Amino acid sequence: MRRKLIVNADDFGMCVGVNTGILRAHRQGIVTSTTIMANGLAFADAVARAQDCPQLGVGVHLVLLGGPPVAPPQDVRSLLGPDGTLPNDFGVFLRRLLRRELRPAEIEIEFRAQIERVLAAGLRPTHLDSHKHAHAHPLVLDVLLRVAEAYGIRSLRRPQERLAFVSLSGLNRQDALTFVKQKASALALARYARAFRRRLRTAPVRIPDAFFGFAHTGLLNPALICYMLRLLPVGTSELMCHPADMDDTLRRYPTRLKEARLREQAALTDPRVRDEIIRQGIQLVNFSDLDQNP
Template identity: 30%
Template sequence: MKLIVNGDDFGLTMGVSKGIIDAMKNGIMTDTTAMANMPYFEESMKMAKENGINEMGVHLNLTCGKPILSQNEVASLVTEDGNFYKKPNYMPKEIDMDELEKELRAQISKFISTGMELNHIDGHHHFYIFNESVFRLVLSLAREFNVPVRCPSSEYMHIVKKFNIKSPDIMIGDFYEGNANEDYLIKRLKELNSVDVVEVMAHPAIIDEELRNISSYLNYRTIELNALKSEAIKKFVKDNKIELIKFSQI
């Protein structure tokens, strides 16, 4: 088995970014995805480079904070106060696809402007699996930039294959809340031992005040961090000859 352990939300707050780097340096985390529209993005990217990280993905985002483009440019994507809708199901059913593409391109461009190598694309709150047209747009961007993409739903894997884009064979998306512990992760990896490439989606963090102000998912992030650094999970990976890889190695 080849295993990618990806830390979502890099740049959400400095505490999140520090937690992800800690999990990469001292645990089994192998990759991360950055939120280019968030206020701590630039500082987080600088910190990543200082810690020897030279590649990661972009965490395309339509459900947290403000867009990179102006409110007038992406009016169908934001509320009256100029913020993104907080959940994909809160978004209008009819969004302007041109506005959407411009905003996603702006986020990718801002990421690339940092000099960090883009190695994959995924989405905050999996926003792109709720609408096939949106998913196809994201896949077209992944193909254009020649990077893999996360496919959170097996129902969409046939579309990924049609686009000839690389993706993990399966994603463990429930390493979360009550399942955010090494015992559960080991159990899931045992169940999937015949799968070639597995991705674990994770959200480790060092809790800071900024995170408390914007997220309800708090203490479990610390539990995730500790689980990813635990001796038990590291021993399991070693004993079972699991190869830890980045998205660029798919």
């Protein structure tokens, strides 16, 4: 009947500010896991920092949106925009995916190249997830599962949270409006949830029992995290987060999450959150714990 929680920080390797923020949230807060972007601007910096944190689980944040490809561009042409990079617009990505313009074989080439780069750096991935939850779509999920099996990676993210989960704890009016928009996006991806669960019944991988943080991306605060902790179900759950320190690269980076990352870092290191975890008897783990529990 134990409740366990994986707190995973996305975008490791995006820039140095993100890397230092994730490590701060791990050492001084509740982050137990992260996922590294093999095509990130600060990938080498992230690898060096991860090697000094043996208790931090490191998975691969597979990227189909944003930045340069890791595979040779001529091998993944269907994934690239006119400028030779992976387009960053999720709406464009989804439309192209639905029109079958993105070739599954090329998605697999890119995924393998990203994992190979992480392995060559000396990291052993604990799990896989994807930037902007691309693997929620069945076509991408099929590719991800093939790649996971090929590399012996046994755990991945479930990118759907309970549709009924709504909380405005600690949010101001503007943040509440952001939450509503993100909840709509979560509902849009929920259309694939049944197919996702069905496909995983026959796949040799493990996923957490519950997932939190999709609709609250960039909005985490101490009150909201404590609310989630009190609702945490029995089993293993994952809380997605995006902590960072601000630097010049993050200020210029094409992401809407900038100051929000600083607020999330403050929330993840807030003593009230740690006290609530102790009060609730929750065990903090990373994705390697899934492998240890049949």
